[in-house]
Amino acid sequence: QSAITGRNRILFLCWTVACFDLYEMTFDAHYWRRILPHLQAFWMDHVLPAKEQLRCRPGDSVAVEEFRPSPTLPETSELIALSRQVAHRALHLTRQENPF
Numbered sequence: 001q002s003a004i005t006g007r008n009r010i011l012f013l014c015w016t017v018a019c020f021d022l023y024e025m026t027f028d029a030h031y032w033r034r035i036l037p038h039l040q041a042f043w044m045d046h047v048l049p050a051k052e053q054l055r056c057r058p059g060d061s062v063a064v065e066e067f068r069p070s071p072t073l074p075e076t077s078e079l080i081a082l083s084r085q086v087a088h089r090a091l092h093l094t095r096q097e098n099p100f
Contacts, residue, residue, distance in 0.1 A: 002027035003036075012090065019097045023090040031082050038079065042069060 001010045002025070012023045050067040057063050073079075 003032050011093075017098060019095055021095045022093045024093055025086070025090045028086050028089075031086050034075075034082055035079060038073065038075070045069075 001012075002008065008027050010025050010027070012025050014021045014023070046067045046069045050064040053064050053067065054060070
């Protein structure tokens with residue numbers, strides 16, 4: 001969100017069935033440079049081709065299996081560590097329990 005809007009600080013909402021938490025986060029250019037190529041590859045190499053395959057062959061879940069990504073990458077440990085650093089720097093603003 002920060003990279004797309006050009007804002008240095010954003011509000012990030014985490015919602016679950018039990019509650020939601022609101023965080024203020026600061027843009028991290030290093031993190032964005034490291035994660036963006038992997039996000040792009042995931043979208044271009046897996047999501048879009050699988051969607052196109054399902055459009056051409058509705059209901060054929062076997063046909064999309066070739067686009068299933070591997071569960072990890074060589075950089076997985078590094079990217080998880082960077083993601084945790086970003087998360088730890090976020091300022092927790094509020095938590096609201098789900099009344100339902």
